[in-house]
Amino acid sequence: MATPTEPIAAPNKTATEGARGENTQLSTEYDTPLGLAHTTMAALKDRIKLHYDLASDYYLNLWGEHIHHGYYPTAESKANDTKETAQLSLIKLLLEIAQLPATSGAQQLRVLDVGCGIGGTSRYLASELGAQVTGITISGKQVEIAKRLTKTAASKQDQQGASNSSNDVEVDGFVALGQGQVKFIELDAEKMGDFFASEESKFDVVWITEALSHFPNKPLSFQNAHKVLKQGGKLVLADWFKSEDVKEGDADIKAIEDGMLLPPLCTQPEYVKMATDAGLKVFAGPKDISADVSQTWDITWSLIQNPSLWAFAFSQGRDGIAFLQAFRAMRRGYANGTFRYAVMSFEE
Secondary structure (H helix, E strand, O other): OOOOOOOOOOOOHHHHHHHOOOOOHHHHHOOOOOOOOOOOHHHHHHHHHHHHHHHHHHHHHHHOOOOOOOOOOOHHHHHHOOHHHHHHHHHHHHHHHHOOOOOEOOEOOEEEEEOOOOOHHHHHHHHHHOOEEEEEEOOHHHHHHHHHHHHHHHHHHHHHOOOOOOOOOEEOOEEEEOOEEEEEEEOOHHHHHHHOOOHHHOEEEEEEEOOHHHOOOHHHHHHHHHHHEEEEEEEEEEEEEEOOOOOOOOHHHHHHHHHOOOOOOOOHHHHHHHHHHOOOEEEEEEEEOHHHHOHHHHHHHHHOOOHHHHHHHHHOOHHHHHHHHHHHHHHHHHHHOOEEEEEEEEEO
């Protein structure tokens, strides 16, 4: 059986063809009913933390350092782009809609990457944008992996002469990458407003990619973003949504909420209302890019046919199996239009 650090083989033609069907031997072997309601929001947070503590090594192996959708905006990209290229394309799209410039001179952007995962986006913004990035996640395991990957990246840049200082030097916990710096903190995102409350701690950018859908108290999250942003700062969002006309109790949406450990999904207009109620102004969007990200789940469904992943999921009990089975529900949700994906930006 493969371990989390062993590579998962790329899918061959047979595996990919099987992935396009609704059922495969692996996906049905451990079939379990979906739709279990979360008991309390505190219990849901505990389940999310445990999930990421246990599964993050597998995530790194499956998705790479960027644990988010890929963006395939053209027919050519849909046919040719790797998932890694598409993941970077999503980051570039967010930079574009928020009109975030690269650092120039002393004007270094201070970025808070909320729900940073294992730090792929944080490292990109530091090394490519020259930003000073603070990544926060509820998972201590993700912080550990993020720090390890960051030190490896910094060491590689040092060897190539690309870093602006030795990777052995950390200032206030920040590691230098390119012209930027990055550090990671284990922190419940809903506490960020108090944690970064001082005036000198305010940020130019709050960046949240596919994390806000996990947060039970979304109005508080927008209020916290308002609280920690500088005047003129930007909140940049990419997230999952249900369609505005989806029927209550929709089987696919229910399965996604259950398997992905989500409180009830919101619609795109609901995010806009919560943001403006918190005192933020709409800067761009929402821009629905569902048709240009859904390919992510065709690729992922083929990858998860690896037996070691299903064995791991089975070892984690019902939540582990429901998580992998939710991938199938997401593919169906994109196909029938009930599940949506959008990017947007707000200004302080």
